[in-house]
Amino acid sequence: MVYINENFNKLTPSYLFATVAEKRAAYEAANPQAKVISLGIGDVTQPLCPAVIQAMQKAVQEMGQPETFQGYGPYQGYDFLIEAILANDYAPRGVQLGKDEIFVSDGSKSDSGNIGDLFSPTAVVAVSDPVYPVYIDANLLAGRTVRRLPCSEADGFCPAPPHWHADIICLCSPNNPTGAVFSKQQLAAWVAYAQQEKAVILYDAAYKAFITNPALPQSIYEIPGAETCAIEFCSFSKTAGFTGTRCAWAVVPKALQAQQADGASVSLNELWYRRQSTKFNGAPYIVQRGAVAIYTPEGQKQVQETIAYYLQNAKIIREALLSLGFECTGGENSPYIWLKTPSGQTSWQFFDLLLNELNIVGTPGSGFGEQGEGYFRLTAFASRQATEEAAQRFRAYFGR
Amino acid sequence: MVYINENFNKLTPSYLFATVAEKRAAYEAANPQAKVISLGIGDVTQPLCPAVIQAMQKAVQEMGQPETFQGYGPYQGYDFLIEAILANDYAPRGVQLGKDEIFVSDGSKSDSGNIGDLFSPTAVVAVSDPVYPVYIDANLLAGRTVRRLPCSEADGFCPAPPHWHADIICLCSPNNPTGAVFSKQQLAAWVAYAQQEKAVILYDAAYKAFITNPALPQSIYEIPGAETCAIEFCSFSKTAGFTGTRCAWAVVPKALQAQQADGASVSLNELWYRRQSTKFNGAPYIVQRGAVAIYTPEGQKQVQETIAYYLQNAKIIREALLSLGFECTGGENSPYIWLKTPSGQTSWQFFDLLLNELNIVGTPGSGFGEQGEGYFRLTAFASRQATEEAAQRFRAYFGR
Numbered sequence: 001m002v003y004i005n006e007n008f009n010k011l012t013p014s015y016l017f018a019t020v021a022e023k024r025a026a027y028e029a030a031n032p033q034a035k036v037i038s039l040g041i042g043d044v045t046q047p048l049c050p051a052v053i054q055a056m057q058k059a060v061q062e063m064g065q066p067e068t069f070q071g072y073g074p075y076q077g078y079d080f081l082i083e084a085i086l087a088n089d090y091a092p093r094g095v096q097l098g099k100d101e102i103f104v105s106d107g108s109k110s111d112s113g114n115i116g117d118l119f120s121p122t123a124v125v126a127v128s129d130p131v132y133p134v135y136i137d138a139n140l141l142a143g144r145t146v147r148r149l150p151c152s153e154a155d156g157f158c159p160a161p162p163h164w165h166a167d168i169i170c171l172c173s174p175n176n177p178t179g180a181v182f183s184k185q186q187l188a189a190w191v192a193y194a195q196q197e198k199a200v201i202l203y204d205a206a207y208k209a210f211i212t213n214p215a216l217p218q219s220i221y222e223i224p225g226a227e228t229c230a231i232e233f234c235s236f237s238k239t240a241g242f243t244g245t246r247c248a249w250a251v252v253p254k255a256l257q258a259q260q261a262d263g264a265s266v267s268l269n270e271l272w273y274r275r276q277s278t279k280f281n282g283a284p285y286i287v288q289r290g291a292v293a294i295y296t297p298e299g300q301k302q303v304q305e306t307i308a309y310y311l312q313n314a315k316i317i318r319e320a321l322l323s324l325g326f327e328c329t330g331g332e333n334s335p336y337i338w339l340k341t342p343s344g345q346t347s348w349q350f351f352d353l354l355l356n357e358l359n360i361v362g363t364p365g366s367g368f369g370e371q372g373e374g375y376f377r378l379t380a381f382a383s384r385q386a387t388e389e390a391a392q393r394f395r396a397y398f399g400r
Numbered sequence: 401m402v403y404i405n406e407n408f409n410k411l412t413p414s415y416l417f418a419t420v421a422e423k424r425a426a427y428e429a430a431n432p433q434a435k436v437i438s439l440g441i442g443d444v445t446q447p448l449c450p451a452v453i454q455a456m457q458k459a460v461q462e463m464g465q466p467e468t469f470q471g472y473g474p475y476q477g478y479d480f481l482i483e484a485i486l487a488n489d490y491a492p493r494g495v496q497l498g499k500d501e502i503f504v505s506d507g508s509k510s511d512s513g514n515i516g517d518l519f520s521p522t523a524v525v526a527v528s529d530p531v532y533p534v535y536i537d538a539n540l541l542a543g544r545t546v547r548r549l550p551c552s553e554a555d556g557f558c559p560a561p562p563h564w565h566a567d568i569i570c571l572c573s574p575n576n577p578t579g580a581v582f583s584k585q586q587l588a589a590w591v592a593y594a595q596q597e598k599a600v601i602l603y604d605a606a607y608k609a610f611i612t613n614p615a616l617p618q619s620i621y622e623i624p625g626a627e628t629c630a631i632e633f634c635s636f637s638k639t640a641g642f643t644g645t646r647c648a649w650a651v652v653p654k655a656l657q658a659q660q661a662d663g664a665s666v667s668l669n670e671l672w673y674r675r676q677s678t679k680f681n682g683a684p685y686i687v688q689r690g691a692v693a694i695y696t697p698e699g700q701k702q703v704q705e706t707i708a709y710y711l712q713n714a715k716i717i718r719e720a721l722l723s724l725g726f727e728c729t730g731g732e733n734s735p736y737i738w739l740k741t742p743s744g745q746t747s748w749q750f751f752d753l754l755l756n757e758l759n760i761v762g763t764p765g766s767g768f769g770e771q772g773e774g775y776f777r778l779t780a781f782a783s784r785q786a787t788e789e790a791a792q793r794f795r796a797y798f799g800r
Contacts, residue, residue, distance in 0.1 A: 002567040002600045003520040004658045004666050008674060015677065043471040053464035056686070060460060063645065064453035066783075070644040071443040106506050106646075106681075113679030114514075117541060120403040137678045141517060167402040200402045244470040244685045245463065246506075258404045266404050274408060277415065278537045279513030281506075285644045286456070287684055383466075 010140040016133060016367035017041060023351070024361050037386045037393075039317070039378040040361040042176065042336070044241045046309060048290070049302035052240065055293035059286040070285040075277045077104025077249070081288045084295040085249060089234065095221040101253050101269060103276060106246045106283045108206050108233040112170075113138040114279070115202060115231060115250070118258075118271045119168060126166035128159050130177055130368030130375070135170040135202075144168075150371045151178065157329055157338065158186050161193035168200050169193075171220075174207040177368050177377040178338040179330015181216050187223050194229035200258065200268070201230040209239040209307050211333045227253040231268070238335065240294045240303050247283050247291040310335050313387040314380035320391035324398045335380040338365070342398070350376050358393040410540040416533060416767035417441060423751070424761050431759075437786045437793075439717070439778040440761040442576065442736070444641045446709060448690070449702035452640065455693035459686040470685040475677045477504025477649070481688045484695040485649060489634065495621040501653050501669060503676060506646045506683050508606050508633040512570075513538040514679070515602060515631065515650070518658075518671045519568060526566035528559050530577055530768030530775070535570040535602075544568075550771045551578065557729055557738065558586050561593035569594065571620075572604040574611060577768050577777040578738040579730015581616050587623050594629035600658065600668070601630040609639040609707050611733045627653040631668070638735065640694045640703050647683050647691040710735050713787040714780035720791035724798045735780040738765070742798070750776050758793045 020040055028036055048056075062068035076082065082102045090097050105111050112134060121143040127135050129148035139146050147166065149159035157180035158173075171190065173182040182190075194201050203220040211218055220226045232251040236242035252272045257265045283291075293299045318331035321339055328339035341350040347364030354360045354376075365375030380387070420440055428436055448456075462468035476482065482502045490497050505511050512534060521543040527535050529548035539546050547566065549559035557580035558573075571590065573582040582590075594601050603620040611618055619634075620626045632651040636642035652672045657665045683691075693699045718731035721739055728739035741750040747764030754760045754776075765775030780787070 002523055002598065002658050004660060004668070004671060005518055005520055006660055008518075008666075008671050009660075011674060011678075041472075045466070045469070045471070047466050047469040048463045050464065053460055056460045056463075057457060060453055060456045063448045063456075064450065066445070066447050069445070069447040069641075071445070071641075072441075072643045109681045110679060118405055118408075120405055123402055134678055141675070141678065198402065241469075241471075243472045244682075246681065246684045258402050260404060260406055260409075266408075268404070271404060271408050274411060275541070278411075278534055278541065279510060281509045281646065282644075284646045284684065284687055286686065 005141065007141045007143050011137050012133075016363070019367075020351075020361065020363060023355065027355050034359045036355075036359045036361060037382065037390045038361040039382055039387075039390055040363050042379050042381065043243050044238065044381050045383055046241055046306045048241050048245065049294070049299065049306060051293045051296055051299035051302055052290045056286050056290040059289035063286065073282040073285055073288070075273065075282065076100065076102065077283065078285070078288050081292045084292045088295045090219060090221065093219055093222050095219055097221070097251060098254065101251055103250045103252060103272060104283055104288060105248050105250060105276075105280070107237065108204060108235040108248045109134060111233050111248060111250045112202065112204065114275065115272070116142045116144075117275050117279070118268060123167035124165065125168045125170065126162065127170045128172070128175070129370055130365060130372035131170070132172065132176045133368065148369065148371075151180075152371060153327070153329075153340075156180055158182055160186070161189055165197055166199055168202060170202045170204070172204040172206070174210055174334035175330075175336070176207065177336055177363065177365065177372070179332075179334035179336040180338075181211060181333045184215070184217050184223065187217055187220060191220070191223045191226045191229060195225055198259070199229065200256070201226070203230050203232045205232055206235045207238055207334055208234065209303070210311060210335055212311065213333055216333060221251070221253075227255045229256065231256065236291050236294070239307070240291070241306065242291070245287055245290060247287050309384065310380045313382065313384060316387050316391050317378055317380060320394050324394060331380065337378045337380070339376050339378065341374050341376055344374070347373055347376055358390075358397055360390050360393060405541065407541045407543050411537050412533075416763070419767075420751075420761065420763060423755065427755055434759045436755075436759045436761060437782065437790045438761040439782055439787075439790055440763050442779050442781065443643050444638065444781050445783055446641055446706045448641050448645065449694070449699065449706060451693045451696055451699035451702055452690045456686050456690040459689035463686065473682040473685055473688070475673065475682065476500065476502065477683065478685070478688050481692045484692045488695045490619060490621070493619055493622050495619055497621070497651060498654065501651055503650045503652060503672060504683055504688060505648050505650060505676075505680070507637065508604060508635040508648045509534060511633050511648060511650045512602065512604065514675065515672070516542045516544075517675045517679070518668055523567035524565065525568045525570065526562065527570045528572070528575070529770055530765060530772035531570070532572065532576045533768065548769065548771075551580075552771065553727070553729075553740075556580055558582055560586070561589055565597055565599075567597075567599050569599060569601045570604070571601055572606070574607040574734035575730075575736070576607065577736055577763065577765065577772070579732075579734035579736040580738075581611060581733045584615070584617050584623065587617055587620060591620070591623045591626045591629060595625060598659070599629065600656070601626070603630050603632045605632055606635045607638055607734055608634065609703070610711060610735055612711065613733055616733060621651070621653075627655045629656065631656065636691050636694070639707070640691070641706065642691070645687055645690060647687050709784065710780045713782065713784060716787050716791050717778055717780060720794050724794060731780065737778045737780070739776050739778065741774050741776055744774070747773055747776055758790075758797055760790050760793060
C-alpha cells in the first residue's frame with residue numbers, strides 16, 4: 001500500500017468546534033423548547049453590504065457577456081484589488097509595499113496552512129498558548145516541532161519573545177481567542193527577535209478592522225524592519241463578512257530572505273509566487289470585484305457600520321461581564337471576549353453551565369491550549385437582539 | 401535564517417506558459433499590426449451560460465439579506481451541489497458514491513497539488529510523458545521521486561502500466577496535452593495494476609465533458625474495483641467555463657485505504673477530510689450555487705451547446721490539419737489537438753514558425769516532457785471566427 005503522511009497521527013482526534021457543535025445538538029435534541037444563543041463559533045451574521053452586493057451583481061453580469069467574460073485571472077490577483085489594498089490598508093499607515101508583494105487568495109486559513117510549503121520540515125515553530133488550533137495542526141502535518149509561548153493575564157495575553165530559538169513564529173493580533181492586541185513596542189520586540197534569530201514571523205491580522213485605538217498597529221510593517229522578517233495575512237472574512245465568500249491576501253516582502261543549507265539566500269517572495277502558480281489558480285473574479293468594493297466611499301461607510309455593530313455587541317457583553325465581577329480581556333479592538341471562569345471551574349464545566357443553565361453556547365478556553373484552561377471565549381458576531389438577550393441571561397443568573 | 405524547502409530548486413526555472421506569453425508579447429511589440437490568434441493557453445473564451453448567471457445573481461442577492469446570508473459553509477461543500485454531482489455525474493454511469501465521498505473545492509489545480517499532503521515524501525509517483533507540468537512540480541516540491549511513463553503514437557498516447565512499482569499514478573483522460581482518451585479496457589488494466597501494487601491512482605477527469613463516444617469511460621469508477629485504489633478530480637472549469645469562477649470536486653472513496661509504517665490501515669477519506677478542514681475553508685456559496693445550476697434542464701442544454709461549440713472548433717482545426725497531411729491525435733472527445741511537427745522541426749522551431757509566419761500561438765510539445773519533442777498542442781477554446789481564420793492561415797501556408 002502507498003504510505004501515508006504519518007504526521008496525521010499527531011493531530012488531536014477530536015476537533016474543538018465539532019465537539020462544541022455535538023454538545024449543542026445533543027442539548028437541543030433533549031430540550032427542544034430551549035432558545036439557544038450561540039456566542040461560540042467565530043462566524044459573522046450580518047449580510048454583505050450593499051456596495052459589495054452591487055459590485056458582485058455587476059461582475060456576475062460581466063461573466064455572462066463575451067466581451068467582459070473573465071477566464072483564468074492573474075496569479076497574484078487582479079491589479080484593481082491589489083492597488084486598492086496598497087492604497088487603503090498600507091499607504092495611510094505609512095507602509096510602502098509593491099504590487100508584486102501582495103498575493104490575493106481564497107482565505108487566510110488556506111494561506112496559513114499552505115505557507116508551510118516554503119519551509120523545511122526541520123523549522124521550529126513558536127505559537128502562542130492559547131492559540132487558534134489551525135496554526136498548530138498545519139505545522140504538525142508537516143512534521144515540524146511546535147513550541148508554545150505561554151500567555152497569561154500577567155502579560156495581558158501578549159507573549160514576549162522567548163529565550164529560546166524559533167525559526168517561525170505565529171502571531172495573531174488582535175488575537176483569537178483572547179482579543180489581546182500587540183502595541184507597537186511589543187511588536188517591535190518581536191521584529192528585533194526575528195531579525196536577531198533570522199526567523200520569520202507569520203503575522204495574522206484577520207481582525208485588524210476591529211482596532212479602534214489609533215495608537216495600536218494594524219500591520220506589522222508599521223514596525224521598521226518587519227519587511228525583512230515577516231509575512232502578513234489579511235482577510236476580508238471579518239472585515240467585510242466574507243466568511244462564505246472567501247477572499248484574503250498574503251504579503252510576502254521582497255526583502256524577506258531565507259537560507260538554503262549551502263548558505264545561499266533565497267527570496268520567499270519568489271518561492272510563494274512559484275508555490276501559488278503551481279498549486280492554486282486564484283480567487284474568483286466575481287469575489288475580487290466584491291472585495292474591492294469595500295474601498296469605495298460607500299463601501300467604507302457600510303463595512304464600518306457593520307464593524308461598529310459587532311463592536312457594540314462586544315461592549316454589551318464585556319460591560320455585562322465586568323459588572324458581574326468577571327475578569328476579561330478583549331472586546332475592545334476585537335470581536336472576542338476572553339473571560340476567566342468563576343469559582344475555579346474548568347473551561348468545559350463552565351461550557352456546560354452556560355449551555356444548561358443559560359442556554360448560551362461559547363467556546364471553552366482549554367480547547368485553545370493548556371493556558372486556556374480556566375478561561376472561556378465569547379464572540380460579538382451574533383445579532384444585537386441575541387447579544388442583548390445573552391447579556392440579560394448573564395445578569396439574571398450571575399447577578400443573584 | 402529559517403531554512404527553506406530546498407525542493408524548490410528542483411523545479412524548472414522557466415515556466416512553460418510564461419515563456420510562451422513572453423515570446424508572444426515580444427512579437428506583438430515588434431509587429432503591432434499583426435493579428436495574433438491564440439490557440440495556446442487552455443482557457444475558455446465563451447461566457448458563463450444564462451442558467452449559471454441567473455443562479456449566481458440570486459445567490460448574490462441572498463448574501464445581502466440577513467435571513468439568507470451564508471457564512472462559513474459545510475467543510476465538504478453544500479449538500480445541494482454534492483447531491484446534484486452524485487445524481488448527474490455518477491448515478492447515470494452506474495457509479496454509486498456516498499455524499500461523504502465528494503469534496504467540493506476551488507479547483508482541480510489546488511486538489512492535484514494539495515492531495516500530496518496525504519502521502520509520505522517517499523512515495524514514488526508515475527506520470528505520463530508528455531504531461532501537464534503541474535503534476536510533476538507539486539510532487540517535486542514534496543521531495544518525491546517522479547518517474548515518467550513515456551507515451552507515443554504507437555500506444556495512441558495512452559500509457560500502459562509499467563513493469564516497475566509506483567505508489568501513486570497520475571492519469572489524465574481526456575488527456576492534456578495529447579487529447580487521448582483511455583478506453584475501459586485500458587483503464588481496467590490500470591486499476592488492476594494499482595490493486596496489485598497497492599498503489600493509488602490520481603485520476604484527472606477535467607475534460608470528461610468533451611467525451612462524445614458513449615463507449616468511453618467518463619469516470620474511473622466505471623471500472624469495478626476503482627473505488628479501492630483511485631481518487632478522482634473533476635472540475636467545472638472546462639465543463640462550464642469556470643476557469644475564472646473556480647469550482648471543482650475530489651472523490652475520495654471510503655474503500656480507499658493506505659498504510660502506515662506499522663502496517664495499520666488508514667482511510668484516505670478521513671485524512672482528506674482532516675486536511676481540508678484544517679487548511680481550507682470551502683468554495684464560495686455564490687460559486688457553488690452557480691455550479692449546481694448546470695444540472696438544471698436549461699443549464700444542461702446551455703453547457704452542452706458551449707461544449708459542442710468548442711468541439712466544432714476542434715473538428716475545424718483537426719480536419720484542416722489532416723487535409724494538409726499533418727499527423728495528429730485529439731480533437732475528438734477532447735478540446736486539445738496534438739500534432740506532429742512537419743519536416744522534423746523541433747517543437748520550439750514550429751512555435752516560432754507559426755508565430756512569425758502565421759501569427760498563431762500554440763504550445764510546444766517539448767514543454768510537456770521529452771516525449772513531447774517534435775509535437776505541438778493547439779486548443780479548441782478560441783472563438784469560432786478566430787478558429788476558422790487560423791484554419792485558413794494553415795491552409796494558405798501549408799497548402800502550397
